[in-house]
Amino acid sequence: MTETRSIAQLPSVPPISASPAGEVYRSVVEATELPRIIRITDNLYAAAFSLMKLLPARYIIDRAEVAGVLTPGTPVIETSSGSFGLGLAMVCRLRGYPLTIIGDSAIDDDLRNRLELLGARIELVEDHGAPGGIQGARLARVAELQREFPESFVPGQYDNPANPAAYAMVGDFVTRTLGAVDCLVGSVGSGGSTCGLAASLRLREPSLHLVGVDTHGSVIFGPAEGRRVLRGLGNSIIPGNVEYTAYDEVHWVSPAEAFHATHDLYRENGLFMGPTSGAAFQVASWWARHNPYSTTLMLLPDEGYRYQSTVYSSSWLNETGIVPVPNTAGPRLVEHPDEAGDTWSRLIWARRSYESATDREIPA
Structure with missing residues (x-):
């Protein structure tokens, strides 16, 4: 079996908490x-x-890189019709990984446009009544692509610890x-x-x-x-x-x-x-x-x-x-x-x- 890589504030009213002044983020x-x-x-x-879901997307990619199963240019394939896909697309774009998202009709035009602007390829599947419903159909398509591209990495949001x-x-x-x-x-x-x-x-x-x-x-x-x-x-x-x-x-x-x-x-x-x-x-x-x-x-x-x-x-x-x-x-x-x-x-x-x-x- 091929291993997949896979707030104006009054001066007299102090804030409850504040971020460090002048902090610059890397991304x-x-x-x-x-x-x-x-x-x-x-x-x-x-x-x-x-x-x-930007957080787990980034964390999963980090762990895969550290483990050596995700290297420059490795294709990333994942099932999502919502925010995990968007978070993953942001991370993959910043790090240069080609991304394919397997989704369904829940991906509205605005979301699809954002994903595609980030370079993601979107493939939509339909629910044909098979076990697992639409998620099952999406996962089945991910499995097909895994077999076609055995060097790919699948984040696997549903099962990845x-x-x-x-x-x-x-x-x-x-x-x-x-x-x-x-x-x-x-x-x-x-x-x-x-x-x-x-x-x-x-x-x-x-x-x-x-x-x-x-x-x-x-x-x-x-x-x-x-x-x-x-x-x-x-x-x-x-x-x-x-x-x-x-x-x-x-x-x-x-x-x-x-x-x-x-x-x-x-x-x-x-x-x-x-x-x-x-x-x-x-x-x-x-x-x-x-x-x-x-x-x-x-x-x-x-x-x-x-x-x-x-x-x-x-x-x-x-x-x-x-x-x-x-x-x-x-x-x-x-x-x-x-x-x-x-x-x-x-x-x-x-x-x-x-x-x-x-x-x-x-x-x-």
């Missing part, structure tokens, strides 16, 4: 890969990234900034950010409560039913980087709820972020209100510019029939993933295995 990657820590309420904080490992530096940054965190809330797609950051934060606070945010139609925390409309979180495959025994509870949110929360995040706090951030904000706000003596941190993965013609567009929302609505009742507590329904639901996962929580084996 845009170094300048933007860490989040801004922003206080939202008395006990709720946001780790707001410009592009969160360097993905969660990259978030150790975020954990160090958060600990230096906030101290101990009691609860971490984040959307789950590949599992890298929530599992990786939780592992790092638990070095200081082992009892840290990890809340994973998923969406209906995703297979990650149980069987999917229907089409997954809310993209950027959830999955049609189960990534190897999802460490089930790390999660204390799981929430499923609907597109209408998440889009409303995304708008509220901007209206109430001026944070112009994407829908996965809105989903995390919806859940984290609820959790922080119900746990007022706990420090809650939510992950906001990317900014909202990519979504101006969709989530932030009333015409697009009308065309798709999605009416952003708040869920004022809060999540419905369920005892099994099968009971999640199609609105905001909450399950006490209790750091169980997938098999224990779902009464099923992990799908092949």
